[in-house]
Amino acid sequence: MKQFIRTSLRLTAVCLVLFGAVYPILVWLIAQLSPSKGEPEMIVVHGETVAYTLLAQPVDRDDLFQPRPSAVGYNASASGASNKGPTDKEYLQVQEARLDTFLMHNPSIRRSQVPSELICASGSGLDPDLSLQAAYVQIPRIAALRGMSSLQLQSLVDQCAHQAWFGIVGPAYVNVNEMNAKLMSIDSKANTMSNAVVQQH
DSSP states (O other): OHHHHHHHHHHHHHHHHIIIIIHHHHHHHHHTTSTTTTSOOEEEETTEEEEETTSOOOOOOTTSOOOOOOTTTTOGGGOOOOOOOTTOHHHHHHHHHHHHHHHHHOTTSOGGGSOGGGTSOOSSSOOOEEEHHHHHTTHHHHHHHHTOOHHHHHHHHHHHOBOOBTTTBSOOEEEHHHHHHHHHHHHHHHHHHHHHHHHHO
């Protein structure tokens, strides 16, 4: 009996050191190699923080790019998925409702053109990244509402594209928050110019 107790105590001590000290320090050291030094990367537009780079947030404007759906309402303190499978009736109803909503806001897009990631929530519910196709499919809606050309918006998407690691691990992707920040920056510039014109008169 004493032998088992000693073994249990040794294992507990090793785990405490390994997972309570060594592992956190290792993660901290790796984080220091990143450009942000492990700190949250904020997206600032004209001096105002509008988003965090790695956290998706709800977008209630049709003239901005929409992120992936979230099973947790984009709540960073409760990240996670629905944990429902493709045979779950409620899950399928939610997917169908999301698809109908997307098509209602994007009437020029056919059902078969909608990428699955715009209907399915990510595993964390906070993924801010989209494939290029998921961004391109939203261009007609945004172009119509903003009075911009599709080529202008496609150029913006391409400018924000992040290439796969070493060109071989995964497809290129875009960060929704970064793209929307650029659109919001355009809004701010337009408002500044408009105010200047008003003041001149």
